[in-house]
Amino acid sequence: MRIATWNVNSIRARVDRVIDYLHRGDIDVLAMQEIKCRDSQFPYAAFEAAGYEVVLHGLNQWNGVAIASRLGLEDVEVTFPSQPGFGPVGDDGQPPVEARAIGATIEGVRVWSLYVPNGRELDNAHYPYKLEWLAGLARDTQSWLAEHPDIPLALMGDWNVAPFDTDVWDMAEFVNSTHVSQPERDAFFALEGIGLTDVVRPLLPEGYTYWDYKQLRFPRNEGMRIDFIMGSPAFADLVESAEIVRDERKGDGPSDHVPVVVTLTGEDEDRPMFL
DNA sequence: ATGCCTGTAACGTACAGA
Numbered sequence A: 001m002r003i004a005t006w007n008v009n010s011i012r013a014r015v016d017r018v019i020d021y022l023h024r025g026d027i028d029v030l031a032m033q034e035i036k037c038r039d040s041q042f043p044y045a046a047f048e049a050a051g052y053e054v055v056l057h058g059l060n061q062w063n064g065v066a067i068a069s070r071l072g073l074e075d076v077e078v079t080f081p082s083q084p085g086f087g088p089v090g091d092d093g094q095p096p097v098e099a100r101a102i103g104a105t106i107e108g109v110r111v112w113s114l115y116v117p118n119g120r121e122l123d124n125a126h127y128p129y130k131l132e133w134l135a136g137l138a139r140d141t142q143s144w145l146a147e148h149p150d151i152p153l154a155l156m157g158d159w160n161v162a163p164f165d166t167d168v169w170d171m172a173e174f175v176n177s178t179h180v181s182q183p184e185r186d187a188f189f190a191l192e193g194i195g196l197t198d199v200v201r202p203l204l205p206e207g208y209t210y211w212d213y214k215q216l217r218f219p220r221n222e223g224m225r226i227d228f229i230m231g232s233p234a235f236a237d238l239v240e241s242a243e244i245v246r247d248e249r250k251g252d253g254p255s256d257h258v259p260v261v262v263t264l265t266g267e268d269e270d271r272p273m274f275l
Numbered sequence B: 001a002t003g004c005c006t007g008t009a010a011c012g013t014a015c016a017g018a
Helices: A011-024 A044-049 A126-147 A182-193
Strands: A002-007 A029-033 A053-057 A065-069 A074-078 A101-106 A109-115 A153-158 A227-231 A239-244 A260-264
Touching: A002 A109, A002 A153, A002 A227, A011 A029, A011 A044, A029 A109, A029 A153, A044 A053, A053 A101, A065 A101, A065 A109, A126 A153, A126 A182, A227 A260
Parallel strands: A002 A029, A109 A153
Antiparallel strands: A002 A260, A029 A065, A053 A065, A074 A101, A101 A109, A153 A227, A239 A260
């Protein structure tokens, strides 16, 4: 099974490129972020024609997450229980919960597509929101793992955190900026504290996953590594290889992020999955 | 060339992104 995560930066603007990549990349499951549309606006037909079923959570032009699969989708869950909201309180007296998390099970593998809040600036209200969001995710994931220790779990998406200094092209550009602050890194590493690991980094120590559209960032290779696949021990055991598809940043109309892919051991192996 | 930002809502310009 080949599973990928990709911040597509609008699925309506990118559907042809995404479908084309699903074929070329032989992708079975794709977790998308920033689809930037509501359910009624999603290009379901193109995915269906390509053989993929899609589940999504999209409320408006902001954020939005989806999972496409050609191996079925079960137990779909929108938002995680502790996911905090953001913004002016609504009729229920609570800030609205944004479209940033969707989970589903594919052939016994539990997958989440996550779009972690950006944080904006260190003194912006979006920054503590980001930290609370990650803390809630860690809390809920710890509870889930305690109940389902044998089900392979992958939390995949745009984490909007550069865990190491080498994950940005120049730390001098990030003085007093989000994405590299210690509280953000601590919140990210808390996922490792509950047993998850970045299943791509050991296989691919080098490589960015995002380059800003501005200032020739891609031609200069001034990027960031912020898209990760965090796997439980049972998931990590299945990972055979990984790819960061840098070529998807080239050509006409690319997303500013590229796909991150892992190949899991399949039925052709001499041992059955999940043993 | 991988090239000086892009997408959405709404039709001029604001907001968001990292």
